[in-house]
Amino acid sequence: KVFTSTLCTTLHTPAFEFLSGSETHFFESPDRRDVILKYLESQGDAFEVTERVEDFGAGPIERVHKQDFLDYLKTAYEEWIQEGGHPNGVLPGTIPHYKVARLGKLKAANCLAKSGEYCFDMSAVITKDTFKAAWNAAQVTLTAAKDLVRAADEYEKSVEAGSTTRENPPGLYALVRPPGHHAQSDICGGYCYLNNLAIAAQWLIDQPDLKSNADGGPKRIAILDIDFHHGNGTQEIFYSVANPLYTSLHSVDDYPYFTGSALEKGEGEGLGFNINIPLVQATTNDDYVETLDKLIQDHVIPFKPDYILVSLGVDTYKDDPIAGFLVTSEGYPRIGNSIRKIGVPTLFIQEGGYCIEKLGLNVGGILLGYMG
Ligand code: SP5
Ligand code: ZN
Incomplete structure (x- = not known):
């Protein structure tokens, strides 16, 4: 089941960005959503698409993001224009780098x-x-998360009744933009403003449910971040908690450069619940799937999750214009299949992927691979 909204296409359309110092078109473009949707709709009745979006209000967003940051995002453009900024939108002038901020008191x-x-x-x-646009993407993701709860309950019942086996877990997909996994609690970057996945994860954990799992506590969530880039935002938001578990496969020496080391393991109660697996540039299908399977066996299954949340990026694709792995379109169904084999209800949330020509095929490949 696919959750999306036309606002994911019509809102937030910057004309340009800067890459390696030069002005280029904005790679995280609105047609990304359109080509994915078009591909999914071309697959007979494999996918059920809904544009129903529930309004969860500010509460679940404020659980993850700081109020001053939210206030800033809301008013930044208007202030920027009043101050004479370029109409394409707000971009940093001076960044309070820690070497400067150490002494700066202003x-x-x-x-x-x-x-x-x-x-x-x-x-x-x-x-x-x-x-x-970011607010809408978060609400679409929350709508999908709520449906995940319903689908998982239904799944439990049919397993108990013997009408299905643990090999057919339900899958949902939030087809949203802008993406979220680089957005930290109070800083945006990397095309991301609000961390859709983190907001949904925290909302799921916050749901009162006494019969939820073996120890009667909140639902346990395992995050699988398979975007090419490290999800510094999701890592930061959950760094000192033991639930959710954050796991990520990403390029070792690419953007965002300063996070994503295997040495980043979490802190306090969260120690051991942040798993980074950096991969070399030019990683291929076989190496990727083998590493993913090992990550699932060693970390995800032992965590005994009630839900899996996937940061679904396909910028791992061999022809992605801003990345560097060698995963092919044949690789994506294998990745989906590996996730399916965990046997746990899963919500996929769209992150990166910039090869427009193959974006639908690659995202669809993961989802179809998951469906078996
Ligand atoms: C959600 C998401 O995928 N965000 C990524 C944002 C990346 N922006 C900067 C990319 C810099 C790429 N540098 C080119 C290196 C080629 N290997
Ligand atoms: Zn990415």
């Missing part, structure tokens, strides 16, 4: 200053509708 006074305080790179332009 607070950001205007939008040009805040743009650096609340953004860590040059790939998260804030346009007129960016806040609305």
